[in-house]
Each structure stands twice: as C-alpha cells, then as structure tokens.
Amino acid sequence: xDTEANSTFKGLTDKEVIESxxxxxxNLLSEVKxxxxxxxxxxxxxxxxIKILCVALIINVVFAFLGKTHWYESVGIALAVLIATxxxxxxxxxxxxAFQKLQDEASRIKCKVYRNGIITEIPIDDVVADDLVLLQSxxxxxxxxxxxxxxxxxxxxxxxxxxxxxxxxxxxxxxxxPETVDFLDFHNVFRGAIVCSGNAVMKAASxxxxxxxGKIAGDLQxxxxxxxxxxxxxxxxxxGISRFGYIGGVAIAAAFMFVQVIMNHHAGWQIAQDAxxxxxxxxxxxxxxVPEGLPLMIAIVSALNMGKMLKDNVLxxxxxxxxxxxxxxxxxxxxxxxxxxGRLEAVVFADGEAREYNSFEALPEACAKLLALSIxxxxxxxxxxxxxxxxxxxxxxxxxxxxxxxxxxxxxxxxITVADSVPFNSENKYSLASVKGDYECTLIKGxxxxxxxxxxxxxxxxxxxxxxxxxxxxVEAVIDRLAERAIRVLAFAVSKEPxxxxxxxxxxxxxxxxxxxxxxxxxxxxxxxxxxxRAGVQVVMITGDRKDTATAIARxxxxxxxxxDVALTSEDxxxxxxxxxxEILPKIRVISRALPSDKSRLVKIAQDKxxxxxxxxxxxxxxxxxxxxxxGFAMGGGTEVAKEAGDIVxxxxxxxxxxxxxxxxxxxxxxxxxxxxxxxxxxVTAVLVSFASPLLGMENPLSITQILWINLVMDTLAALAxxxxxxxxxxxxxxxxxxxxxxxxxxxxSAILTGAVFTFxxxxxxxxxxxxxxxxxxxxxxxxxxxxxxFVFFIFAAVFNxxxxxxxxxxxxxxxxxxxxxxxxxxxxxxxxxIMTYLGGAVLRCYGLNPLEWAVALGSAALIIxxxxxxxxxxxxxxxx
Numbered sequence: 001x002d003t004e005a006n007s008t009f010k011g012l013t014d015k016e017v018i019e020s021x022x023x024x025x026x027n028l029l030s031e032v033k034x035x036x037x038x039x040x041x042x043x044x045x046x047x048x049x050i051k052i053l054c055v056a057l058i059i060n061v062v063f064a065f066l067g068k069t070h071w072y073e074s075v076g077i078a079l080a081v082l083i084a085t086x087x088x089x090x091x092x093x094x095x096x097x098a099f100q101k102l103q104d105e106a107s108r109i110k111c112k113v114y115r116n117g118i119i120t121e122i123p124i125d126d127v128v129a130d131d132l133v134l135l136q137s138x139x140x141x142x143x144x145x146x147x148x149x150x151x152x153x154x155x156x157x158x159x160x161x162x163x164x165x166x167x168x169x170x171x172x173x174x175x176x177x178p179e180t181v182d183f184l185d186f187h188n189v190f191r192g193a194i195v196c197s198g199n200a201v202m203k204a205a206s207x208x209x210x211x212x213x214g215k216i217a218g219d220l221q222x223x224x225x226x227x228x229x230x231x232x233x234x235x236x237x238x239x240g241i242s243r244f245g246y247i248g249g250v251a252i253a254a255a256f257m258f259v260q261v262i263m264n265h266h267a268g269w270q271i272a273q274d275a276x277x278x279x280x281x282x283x284x285x286x287x288x289x290v291p292e293g294l295p296l297m298i299a300i301v302s303a304l305n306m307g308k309m310l311k312d313n314v315l316x317x318x319x320x321x322x323x324x325x326x327x328x329x330x331x332x333x334x335x336x337x338x339x340x341x342g343r344l345e346a347v348v349f350a351d352g353e354a355r356e357y358n359s360f361e362a363l364p365e366a367c368a369k370l371l372a373l374s375i376x377x378x379x380x381x382x383x384x385x386x387x388x389x390x391x392x393x394x395x396x397x398x399x400x401x402x403x404x405x406x407x408x409x410x411x412x413x414x415x416i417t418v419a420d421s422v423p424f425n426s427e428n429k430y431s432l433a434s435v436k437g438d439y440e441c442t443l444i445k446g447x448x449x450x451x452x453x454x455x456x457x458x459x460x461x462x463x464x465x466x467x468x469x470x471x472x473x474x475v476e477a478v479i480d481r482l483a484e485r486a487i488r489v490l491a492f493a494v495s496k497e498p499x500x501x502x503x504x505x506x507x508x509x510x511x512x513x514x515x516x517x518x519x520x521x522x523x524x525x526x527x528x529x530x531x532x533x534r535a536g537v538q539v540v541m542i543t544g545d546r547k548d549t550a551t552a553i554a555r556x557x558x559x560x561x562x563x564x565d566v567a568l569t570s571e572d573x574x575x576x577x578x579x580x581x582x583e584i585l586p587k588i589r590v591i592s593r594a595l596p597s598d599k600s601r602l603v604k605i606a607q608d609k610x611x612x613x614x615x616x617x618x619x620x621x622x623x624x625x626x627x628x629x630x631x632g633f634a635m636g637g638g639t640e641v642a643k644e645a646g647d648i649v650x651x652x653x654x655x656x657x658x659x660x661x662x663x664x665x666x667x668x669x670x671x672x673x674x675x676x677x678x679x680x681x682x683x684v685t686a687v688l689v690s691f692a693s694p695l696l697g698m699e700n701p702l703s704i705t706q707i708l709w710i711n712l713v714m715d716t717l718a719a720l721a722x723x724x725x726x727x728x729x730x731x732x733x734x735x736x737x738x739x740x741x742x743x744x745x746x747x748x749x750s751a752i753l754t755g756a757v758f759t760f761x762x763x764x765x766x767x768x769x770x771x772x773x774x775x776x777x778x779x780x781x782x783x784x785x786x787x788x789x790x791f792v793f794f795i796f797a798a799v800f801n802x803x804x805x806x807x808x809x810x811x812x813x814x815x816x817x818x819x820x821x822x823x824x825x826x827x828x829x830x831x832x833x834x835i836m837t838y839l840g841g842a843v844l845r846c847y848g849l850n851p852l853e854w855a856v857a858l859g860s861a862a863l864i865i866x867x868x869x870x871x872x873x874x875x876x877x878x879x880x881x
Contacts, residue, residue, distance in 0.1 A: 009149075009201060011114025011132045020128040027127040027143060027207040029214050041085055051238070054081060085295070111142045114201075131204045139195045143204035144211045146171045146187045150200030153397065156183050156193045157336075157544060158619030158638075159212065160596065165196050165397065177205045181212055192619075197380065197397050216623055217644070229612055229630070230298075230323040230669070233743035237676075240744075244687075249282030252691050259695060297675045297719035304723045305664050312660045313651040315636075321647030323672075324631040325658075326665020327737045328537050329611040330585075332602060332625070335543035335550065337635065337653045338616055339529070339557050340519040344398045346406035347487065348516040352458020352466065354474035360410045366463030370512045372407045374492040377416050378433035378443040379404055380423055400424075402517050403490065422502045434499045444493040444504065448479055448514060451491035454504060458511040459494075465510050479514060486545075486552035487516040521556050528659035529558050535662060535732040537614075542591045542599060550592035565589045570598050578605050585609065599625035612739050616650070616658065617642050633658055659732075666734065667727040675722045676744060677751045677805040682710060682798050684756035689763050701767055701790055706844060709836075710795065714829055718802060721825040725806065726818035747808065747875070754871045755804070755864060759797050762860055766790045775856045784847045788837065789857045791846060795833045796861035802826055804868040812865070 012020065045054070061074045109124040112134040119134060124142045127133065133142060135152055151169040160183045171187035182188065189202055191213040208214050260266045260274040302319045309316055316322050336342050349357045349371065357363050363371065381393045381400040391408050393401040416437040424431035430446025444451060452472060457465040479489050492512040495505040529539055541559055543550050551567050554560040560567065567590035573581065581588075582605050591598060599615065603625050606613045615622070615629035618638025623645040626632030634646025635653040643649050650657045686707055690700050744752070766772050767790060776785040803812040806822065816822060840846030849857065 009114040009119075009132050010117045011119075012128070012130060013116055016130070017115065017128050020130055024129040025208050025210060026125065028125050029217055030209050045081075045085060057081065081295075085299075109140055109142070111139075112136075127204055127207060129204050129207050133202050133204060135189075135195050135198075135200045135202055137195055137197050137199075141189050141191055141193045141195065141202070143202075144177075144188070144190050144206040144213075145202045145204040146175060146177055147189060147200045148203050150198065152189075152198035152200040153196045154189060154193045155196050156190065158192050158194075158642075159183065159190055168200065170200070229327040229737065229739045230320060230672075230743075232739060233741070234298075237743050248687050248691060252694070253278035253282040255691075255695055294676065294679060297679075297722065298672055300716075300719045301668055301671045301675075301723035304720075305668055308727075309661065309664050312664075313636075313654070313657045314661050314664070315649040315651055316647075317649065318647045321631050322661070322665050323668050324612060324665065325614065325648065325661045326663075326667070326669045327612045327739070328614045328631065328662060328665075329736045329739075330538040330540065330606050331532065331614040331616070331658070332540045332542050332591075332599060332629075333616045333655065333658070334618065334622070334635075335541050335545065335553060336519060337618065337637065338650075338655050338658075339525045339541060340521050340553065342637075342653065343519065344402035344517050345520050346402050346515050346517050347520060348482065349406070349513055350475065350478045350482075350516070351461070351513040352468060352471055352475065352511045353460065354471065354478045356478065360407050364461035367459060367461055367513070369412075370459055370463065370494070371492065371515075372413075373416065373435075373439055374443050374445065374494070374512050375403050375407050375515075376413060377418055377435050378421070378431055378445050378492075380431075383408060399488075399490070399517060403515055406515060420499050422499060430504055432499050432502070432504070442495045442497060442499055442505070444495060444509060445490055446504075448476075448489055448491040450504065451493050451509070452476070452511070454507050455493055455509045455511040456507060457509075459513075468511060475511070475514065482516045483548070484552055485518070485556065486549045487518045489514045489516050519553075521553060522654065522656070525655040526556070526558050528656040531659050531732055532662060533558070535666075536735045537662065538586065540588055540591060540602070542594045542602075544594055545592055547590075547592040550590050554590045559589045567592065569593045570595050573598055573601070578608075581605050582609055596622065596624070600628055603628045610739050612736065614658075617646075618653070633661070660727075663727050663729075663732055666731040667725065669737065670731060671722050671725045673743065673745070673748060674725065674805050675719060677748050677755075678718060678722070678798070678802050680744070680752045681755035681759070681801055681805075682794075684752060685759040685763070685794075688756065688760040692760075692764065693767065696768065698767060701763070701787055702794065703845060706791060709844060710798065714795065714798065714833075717825050717829050717832075721802065721819075721822045722806065724819045724821040726815055728815060728818075750871060750875055751805065751868065754868060755797075755801050758864055758867045759794070762793070762797070762863070763790065766793060766860065772856070776853050777850070784845075785849065785853065788846050789849055789853050791844070792833065792837055792849065792854070792857040793861050796830070796858055797864050799826060799829055799833075800862055800864050801868070804865060808872065810869060810872055812869075 045051075057074060057078055064074050110121045111124050111127055112119055112121055113127065114120075114132040114134070115122075124140075127142045129143075131143070132148070133145075135141065135150075141154065147168050147170050149170050151167065153165040153167055156166055166183065167186065168189055169186055175187055177188065178185065181190075183190070191211040209218055256278045257274060261271060266274055299319075302322055305322060306316045306319070309322070333339060347358065349360070349363065351357075351367060360368060360371070379400050380397070381404045383391050383404070384394050385391055393404040393408060416435045416439060418433050419436050420432075420434040422428075422430075422432040424445070428446075428450075430444065430450050432445075433443040435441060435443060452475065455468050455472075458468045458471060460466050482489055491514045493509040494512060495509045497505045497508065532539055539559060541550065541554050541557070543553075545553075547567060547569050551560060554567065559565075564587055566584055566587045568588060570591070570593045573591065578601070581602070585606060591602070599617070599622065603613050603615060607628075607630070612631075613629045614631045614633060615625045616633040616635065617623070617626045618635035619642060622638075623642050626634060626642060626645040631648060632646035634643040634649050636643070636649055636651035637653050648661055650661075686702055689702060693699070693701055767786070772789075773786060776789050778785050803826075806812075806816075807814045836844055837846045838848045
C-alpha cells in the first residue's frame, strides 16, 4: 500500500483543525512547571541546618535591638544563611536549565498528517483529535487512536515493558475505541510507541493529557517525594546540635547566676542585670554550637561534584540525588540499553559442520559468498550511508538490520536480481527470495525448526554440497549452546526449487549455516556491576524478556553467580504476598517478563525494609517507579516523562555511569563527614571555652563575631578545600550507609572530642596560665595581646586539624596530590588570618603579634597533629575508608 500517494485520505481542513483543538484539546502535555529561582531559594530554607541558623538569627536580632549584641553579628549569621541557600539553589537551577534543554530537544518530533487533501509534516504538539497520521518505520506514534488503513508492527515497551513487537492492522468500519487500555488490541495504537515496520494510517482519538502517555505523566506530578537519606541524617544532627546548644545555654545561664548570686552575693538590681547577662551568655552558647558553615559546605561540595559528574555523562537534576546514590542498598536496573548495548547484533555464524565463526571475515571464501548472497538478497532491510559515508542498515525490523550488519561493508555484492519474494512474518517464521543472475536459486531464511528438517545437504568450506544426515545433531547442539547464552538463531539455506504459493520447499534444501543474534552485554557493564556489588549494593535486573534469556544475560553480566541467587518471573511475583517477597528480597537477582506494576511494588517492598532504593528506567511505564524510588536513574535516550520523573539522567544509557554516580555520591558523603569533623571540633571547643571562662571570672575570650569569622570566612574556604577531595576507588569497598545511620560515626566522635578536649585544655592554659601570660606583651594587666594570640592559636589549631580530618590514615598527605586545591586554600586561610591579626582591630579583637608571640601561638596549635595521630594509632583507625 502506497499510503503517501493514496488520494482517498483528505484529512482535516484548517477550520476543522481549529474546531478540534478548541473542543477536544491540543496535543501538548501539561508540563511540570519548573521551579523558579525564587521558589527554589525559598524551598531551600527548609533545610534543617538552615532552620537552626534562622532561630539563632532571630534571637541575635532581638538582643541587637536591646543593645546587648553588635549589629554585625546578626549580619554575619544572615550572610551564612543567604550564601548557603544561594549556592545550593544556583547549582540546582543551572542543572535544571540544562535538563530542560535536553527535554526540549527530545520533544522536537515531526509527524506526517493529511490536511486539506495533501500530506504535510507538522510538530507533534500540533496534532489534533481526528487527524489522519501516516505511520512508517521508525516513527513515534503521536496520539492514541486506531489504524484505519495498512498494517504495522510497533514496539510498545515504553508503555507496557513488553519487548515483543505488536501487530496492528486496519480496524473495521464499525470499530469503536475501547474505554479500557488493551495493548493487545490489533487496531489500537498509543502515544509513545515506536513503529518497527510497515506503513499505516491512524485516526487520532485522544490527544495530549487525554492519552495514556499524558495520564501517566499527570499522575507523576501528584506524587510526593520521600526525604533523602542525607536530609534524614542532617535532621537528626540538627536536632542533636539544637539539644546540645539549648542544654549548654541553660547550663551556662544557671551556672553564671549561681556564681553571681551565691558566691558573689549579688542582690537587688544586680540580680536583674546578671539575669540579662546570663541570657546573653546562653545565646552565645547556642550560636557557637551551630555549625554555620555546614549548609554552605554541602552546597559547595555538591555543586563541585555536579560539574564533574556532567563530564562523566551523569546529569544531576536534584542535589539530594547525588548523595542518595552513594547510600544505595539495592538497585533495580533495566536490561536493555543499560546492562546490554540496547541493539541486536549478529555475533556468531555456525556452518553445516557445526564450526563457529565470530566474524564474517573469518569465514572461508566460498562460505562467505553464499552467506552474503543469502543475507543481502533475502531481507526487508535496506542500506544507506552515514555522515562518514559508511554503509549502514535501515528499515526492516531490528533482527533484519542486525543480520545485514554482519556482512555490510565486508562482502562483494554479486550481480543479482530478486524475481520473487515472500517476506518474513511471525506466523510462518521464514522468508523466501527467488534470485537470478550470478546465482539462480531460492534463498531461505527462518527459524531453525522450520529449516533444518528440510535440508538434505550442507555447503562445506569450499562451497560443495555434502550430506547433512550425520551433521544435523551437531548443528542442533550448537543452537542449544547458543540459546544458553541468550543467542537467538536464524537458519539460512538454498533450494533449487522456485517459490510455489509462498510455501517452503518440502525438502532437498542445502544448509548454508545459522547466524546467532543477541543484544550483547556491554563489556564495561560487567566490570561496573562487579564494582557495584563489591560496594555492597544489591543489583536486580528487571526485563520483559523470557526467563531463560534473562538468566543467560544475568549470568554473563555477573548477576547470577551463586546457587542461592533467585530469578523470578512476573507470574511468580503475582502469586506471592509482599511479606514473602520481602523475605527472599536479598536473594533476588532477576525479574523476567516484568510488568510496570512489578517495579513500583518492588520499590515499595524494599523501602518498607528501610532500604535506600535506586531504579533505572527509560519508558513511560517506568516513570511511577522512578518517582517512587529514593533515586531514579532515567536514561538519556528514554522518554521525556521518564526523565522528568528521575533525579539523575544517565546521558549515555550506560550502567558504568550509574557506577560512577554511586562513587560520586559516596565521595560527597565522605567529604561532608570530613568537614563535620573539622567544624564540630571548632564548635564543641568554642562551647566548652564559652562555658568555662565566665565561671572562672573571664569575659568570653571568643566573641560571636570571631566565631562567625571562623564559620563563614574560614569554613567557606575550608568547604572548597574539602569539596575538592577526589573520588577514590576504595570508597566503593565500603558498606552502604543505612538510611537511619547517624551522620556522625563513632570514629568521627573520637576525632571531634579528642581535638576539642585538647584545644580546650590548651585554651585554659593560654588564658589562665602565668607562663603563657608572660610570653605576651601586657600579660594579665593588658589582655589585648593575650587574646590576640589566643585567637591566632584557635584559628591555626583548626587549620592544622584540617589535615587530621581529611584522612583517617596516619599519612596526613594521603592522596593530597589528587586535591591540589587543598594546600592552596589552607595556605590562603593562613595568609588571611595573618593579615587580619594586624588589621582586625576592635571588630575581631586583633592587635598584632611579635615573632615570639607568633611562635608560641603557632607552636601550641601545631600540637593538635601529634595528639590526633596518637588517637588514630590507639583506635586503629588508620585504615582504608
């Protein structure tokens, strides 16, 4: 049927198009309205650490109005909040813009429709209900509707997960579109499906949001996200810090009042003044307990790694998705295009003597000529040239293209004319071609069970026909072995009989050989799967393929390795309760013949076990599971709906990129933990010093301004230093972090408390020891230089401790060459502090130091390095992360 020339299809007029669009809607899908920069900024104020800072800010502003604190202290806290939220928002907004460009490019699809009596190409969004759309091989179906002329085969896997091509043919005149969705209906076609072969005309019945594709997309917009593991951990940390700050604040206020009233015998108005001072001390404790630099550090380290990941074909849409990837316990992965290459390839040829050849070039010359003849002239695929001028197969179905690809560019085409042919169909399972010219014969291609029994001979390597009776068992054994490797086989034979009524010859055929076809496992996927498994992540392959094919692929990919590993079908899942599935979930490796509902069900069951769940997908049918999972990996070559539902887009559709995403996630989490050690050591020390000093009769030696200087200026630079930490392969040897696991581990507490206690003890000696007093000008009578020296000591103790925090090994320079910015930034921090020691003045309470005073301050600070090395040695923590 030449549908392009068929003048019976007039299509809609321009007026009817307008009327249809007004009455039944357009083909535009309601887009998920992208968050504006302002909305994202406001949303990021919901971060648990930002909330604590906001509370501290409000309290500080109140006291600033009462004249009890300096105005610039409130400004400092406000800057901490604004900078952190701005960096985080900007990173997400920038990647979201890149994602929208990706979506826009994917949606630029043209459709061929009949309008005003002629056929014309229009954008997919301009299709309306009742449009007559011409469908040809390779087209994406633009709307839901029915075939009214011709026949096609379609790939509906993006909608139903079923990889088998579905046949669609013209509906009778009285056909009505069913109210329920039936993918097996011979007449109905659905938006998003791909035409594999044939030509047809469809009449659009539903467009835009009314299509099945549109309804799934709409449902996704109403699905709520689960909190990321990092958000859960940070919420717990924020709660702990709040509790620590509030308890410390109340304790210092109570202790201060006890000293003033009981020990110093204050009374009357003095008690009222003391109460105000006690509250101010409490506020100082609360502010000093909050790690103002942590939200900014998380934003910086995430932004830095988002840029690195994009270079590795990983587009992060949501910042939380990065860290979540590093916390995965279980990953449900598609097979096609992710673990496998996503395209069929002819990978082996076996001749009539059961000898196998892995390439066309390896074949004997006579055998190669016969095979090339059989493939090139008995196919529905065609040859074209790519941009480089190289031949490539087009048209036909995927199998035809794969077989033609086995020989194209490698053979010398014979002078042949095809006189008659019978195309391949799924019912007959064979195709025939009668040729004339250099060869005169009938070429036969089809399922081995159809062909082998009709062969009495086979061609040997010299092109001579030999008796096949003693060889058929050997060839069948090869076919069975190939089937175990998920390789599908087609047989090729030659007959001297002409084509009669489209039937196969009854016998007397000569076998050329069998060609094995499969969707090859990506070599890099095998390595990546092994790496992910070593990282403690359970990988489950989900596919629409048959169980035997799926298990063969899984074995080759390294998923099925133990006798206890379980491979289930969708029917098996249907017959099991959620509790039964949950019980064997740790052993499941393969789900075959999977339905979209199976994916969502498995995600829910895994999340109910408190696991962090990842899901890959590319089709509309995958979108609900992508949205429900803790992190959804959408394939870059997939549907727009799937990419909209995902947290991370894998631009090259490669499992290896998922492996990299997990590594980057773990790198970020480890960098955050290193920074927490660095900053909480400062904060715990500051709280202890601020608690003890007033009780010992000294005004707080660390002002809020100084703490803000440390937490904002110093820690901002430190965030950049820790944010550049390299993604080390050894991170993939760690066990996944539990969803409810505290972000501060036992090792971290030992590091924080050791550093804090040491710095506190040195602080007390600095402030109350006559030995230290005598080393500074003015001594106890003029504390300006003592306090300047103490501030320098405090800063440089943190600087030296940054080397302790960045590695748990005894070698403090472990892999420091892979983070060259670390030394530069730490050097910059030191330089800035030296400058501010002379320029800080009253704001930072810094009045300069002489060489001896510098030596005392720096020497005291440097002692934190050997102290922490002793801790590492004692606790045996100097091992690989």
